[in-house]
Amino acid sequence: MSTEPHILVIDDEPQILRALRTILTAKKFRVTTASRGEEGLALAATTLPDLVILDLGLPDIDGFTVCARLREWSNVPIIVLSVRESEGDKVRALDQGADDYLVKPFGIEELLARIRVALRHAVQTPGGQETIIKAGDLSIDLARHIVTRDGAEVKLTVTEFKLLAYLAHNPGRVLTHQSILSKVWGIEYIGDVEYLRVYISQLRKKLEQDSRHPRHLLSEPGVGYRFSEGE
Amino acid sequence: MHFTAASRWLLLLRGYALAILVTLALTLLMYPLRQQLNTTTIALLYLLPITLNTTLWGLGPGLISGLLAFLLYNYYFLKPYQTLIVHQSQDITALLIFFVVAVVISQLVGRARENLAQARASERDSTRLYELSLALGGVNHEREIGQILATHTLETFQAEYVEVHIAANGAPDAFNIQEPRGMLKPAVSPMVSMPLETTRKRLGVIYLWRNLEPLIGTEERMLRTFATQAALSLERATLAQAETKAHILEESDRLKSALLSSVSHELRTPLATIKASVTSLLAGDVDWETQARQDLLETVNEETDHLNRLVGNLLDMSRIEAGALNPVRQWNVLTEILESALQRIHRTAQDYRIETDIPDDLPLVPVDFLQIERVFVNLVSNSTKYAPVGTIIQITAQVQEPDSILVQVTNQGPPVPQEHLERIFDKFYRVTDAERVTGTGLGLSICKGIIEAHGGRIWAENLPDRFAFNFCLPITWQGKSPAAVDPETL
Numbered sequence: 001m002s003t004e005p006h007i008l009v010i011d012d013e014p015q016i017l018r019a020l021r022t023i024l025t026a027k028k029f030r031v032t033t034a035s036r037g038e039e040g041l042a043l044a045a046t047t048l049p050d051l052v053i054l055d056l057g058l059p060d061i062d063g064f065t066v067c068a069r070l071r072e073w074s075n076v077p078i079i080v081l082s083v084r085e086s087e088g089d090k091v092r093a094l095d096q097g098a099d100d101y102l103v104k105p106f107g108i109e110e111l112l113a114r115i116r117v118a119l120r121h122a123v124q125t126p127g128g129q130e131t132i133i134k135a136g137d138l139s140i141d142l143a144r145h146i147v148t149r150d151g152a153e154v155k156l157t158v159t160e161f162k163l164l165a166y167l168a169h170n171p172g173r174v175l176t177h178q179s180i181l182s183k184v185w186g187i188e189y190i191g192d193v194e195y196l197r198v199y200i201s202q203l204r205k206k207l208e209q210d211s212r213h214p215r216h217l218l219s220e221p222g223v224g225y226r227f228s229e230g231e
Numbered sequence: 232m233h234f235t236a237a238s239r240w241l242l243l244l245r246g247y248a249l250a251i252l253v254t255l256a257l258t259l260l261m262y263p264l265r266q267q268l269n270t271t272t273i274a275l276l277y278l279l280p281i282t283l284n285t286t287l288w289g290l291g292p293g294l295i296s297g298l299l300a301f302l303l304y305n306y307y308f309l310k311p312y313q314t315l316i317v318h319q320s321q322d323i324t325a326l327l328i329f330f331v332v333a334v335v336i337s338q339l340v341g342r343a344r345e346n347l348a349q350a351r352a353s354e355r356d357s358t359r360l361y362e363l364s365l366a367l368g369g370v371n372h373e374r375e376i377g378q379i380l381a382t383h384t385l386e387t388f389q390a391e392y393v394e395v396h397i398a399a400n401g402a403p404d405a406f407n408i409q410e411p412r413g414m415l416k417p418a419v420s421p422m423v424s425m426p427l428e429t430t431r432k433r434l435g436v437i438y439l440w441r442n443l444e445p446l447i448g449t450e451e452r453m454l455r456t457f458a459t460q461a462a463l464s465l466e467r468a469t470l471a472q473a474e475t476k477a478h479i480l481e482e483s484d485r486l487k488s489a490l491l492s493s494v495s496h497e498l499r500t501p502l503a504t505i506k507a508s509v510t511s512l513l514a515g516d517v518d519w520e521t522q523a524r525q526d527l528l529e530t531v532n533e534e535t536d537h538l539n540r541l542v543g544n545l546l547d548m549s550r551i552e553a554g555a556l557n558p559v560r561q562w563n564v565l566t567e568i569l570e571s572a573l574q575r576i577h578r579t580a581q582d583y584r585i586e587t588d589i590p591d592d593l594p595l596v597p598v599d600f601l602q603i604e605r606v607f608v609n610l611v612s613n614s615t616k617y618a619p620v621g622t623i624i625q626i627t628a629q630v631q632e633p634d635s636i637l638v639q640v641t642n643q644g645p646p647v648p649q650e651h652l653e654r655i656f657d658k659f660y661r662v663t664d665a666e667r668v669t670g671t672g673l674g675l676s677i678c679k680g681i682i683e684a685h686g687g688r689i690w691a692e693n694l695p696d697r698f699a700f701n702f703c704l705p706i707t708w709q710g711k712s713p714a715a716v717d718p719e720t721l
Contacts, residue, residue: 107532159719194561197563197567200567212570213574219567221571221600221601221604
């Protein structure tokens with residue numbers, strides 16, 4: 001039995017399967033491929049992969065259904081592959097339980113970064129909660145509600161802190177506008193994206209070295225925000 | 232004309248009374264002169280009231296006045312006076328002549344009157360018909376044709392209610408038009424229904440309700456003519472629509488081939504670069520230096536991005552063409568959109584100095600984040616194509632009126648001749664030589680499509696030392712101003 005992480009790739013494009021198999025194998029992953037949704041679900045059940053890469057456009061059942069059916073019995077991280085023109089699809093896939101998405105065409109470093117984040121997240125979830133999150137020049141103390149940048153404390157309002165804490169608690173993951181709004185403001189604010197926009201720009205001014213070129217609080221246009229721990 | 236029975240009787244009675252009166256009056260006039268006039272002249276003069284009465288009031292009054300004239304003539308003017316004794320066959324002849332004159336005149340007058348009535352009716356019919364065809368002329372819309380037909384039918388046939396049912400393009404498009412509008416359709420079944428049909432097919436039906444007497448022959452013929460006119464108009468409308476459609480198709484065909492030729496050229500350029508770089512690396516005969524290998528790979532990477540942008544532009548354009556752009560509007564921070572755009576094209580724009588000046592207190596804008604991001608990407612990348620490397624590309628925004636913002640993207644590129652300023656937003660319109668500058672000629676027309684879908688306006692202008700793209704966007708949405716997010720204290 002190998003200890004290399006096992007990745008299941010479900011995509012109907014043979015070229016993509018071939019490229020991903022080659023690249024991921026070279027990066028020391030064990031790779032299984034499926035070109036249909038049903039086949040992918042069956043392989044997921046029999047091979048129990050550590051991560052699933054799922055294309056949304058499949059010939060038999062669509063990616064959303066695969067996502068939802070996987071989630072019925074498994075917490076395996078799912079990274080969805082989509083195209084630029086379908087922001088609604090990304091949000092829908094994330095709502096159906098996908099952990100992340102990647103827009104075709106993508107660079108391989110980007111894919112590897114997402115895989116790392118998803119795998120780390122999967123490992124962390126059952127374990128204990130970290131109370132201090134470090135991200136580059138930032139340090140966020142979740143228990144004491146203290147945020148410092150380069151060692152100096154940054155004063156945040158209650159909502160700003162809640163927002164930052166929620167984002168930083170899910171480093172590297174894209175969180176949809178809706179999920180952030182319902183988590184930070186409450187379910188009744190789910191349509192009021194303007195709150196989020198305003199608070200994000202306030203947080204960027206307080207926390208980012210250059211609020212115009214944020215390194216931690218990243219926009220995912222049309223989908224949501226992602227907290228990056230920075231280089 | 233329609234009269235009630237009572238008024239008709241009254242009219243007839245008046246005729247008789249006047250006929251008698253006129254004959255008596257003539258007798259009164261001639262009586263003093265009976266010595267001077269011979270009996271033949273008198274008999275001749277009596278023809279006057281008979282003719283007059285027959286002409287004016289008809290045969291009955293004419294005959295009465297003939298009889299009366301004979302009696303009066305005999306009584307007052309034939310010797311022996313004051314008697315009604317008929318002596319000679321001559322006198323009988325006079326009576327007969329009087330009657331014959333009355334009958335002949337009434338016949339003649341009746342015929343003339345009938346002719347006149349007929350002429351008037353046919354004039355009226357042709358006027359009605361003329362009015363209908365005039366109204367229908369040039370109308371190419373089924374609903375309008377139905378409306379015109381209903382209104383004219385109602386007036387012409389003095390109907391209570393008219394319904395026009397039109398199913399010109401098959402059942403799904405079928406509709407009814409009622410006249411007078413707002414009146415309930417009579418519960419009884421229509422008095423007449425007349426199909427609207429051409430030689431090829433049935434296009435609808437006219438239903439007509441009328442409380443008066445049923446349609447007579449001429450009226451029915453008239454209604455049929457109406458129906459034929461309307462059917463022809465409907466057919467013409469269908470043909471005109473088909474022609475318009477064909478014209479649009481032709482136009483879009485022409486655009487498609489322009490697009491294809493532009494696209495295949497644009498796609499080949501990066502593909503050629505990629506192919507050349509990759510085959511060089513694959514060929515085992517050269518031992519590439521690390522730097523050279525890196526350069527080739529960078530090129531491949533850049534060109535794939537370029538291809539991806541190209542495909543994105545094509546998709547955007549086809550969406551704009553199909554009218555399927557539907558911005559997903561949300562209240563957004565413009566700076567955030569701009570920064571996201573600049574990140575997307577940092578590789579293209581890295582040889583330029585990008586300066587942004589957007590006030591912190593700029594209101595939120597109700598826009599589709601990705602679409603406006605696309606506008607910024609396209610405007611900046613267009614700037615990089617024409618402005619010299621190392622120059623400044625500046626992006627500013629400000630509130631212009633109480634309810635809109637003005638965004639300006641300026642570059643230090645050469646001015647664009649005045650006559651091109653309007654047209655640079657047109658599809659495939661390129662000011663410069665297509666071979667020299669890469670692009671599909673779609674970027675700016677996509678910007679225009681997006682800004683207009685947001686209810687805004689985009690234009691270009693030459694400033695003293697720069698070239699500027701301007702666009703304004705409304706900052707109210709569904710009648711609402713930017714949502715105020717209450718500031719929170721520490």
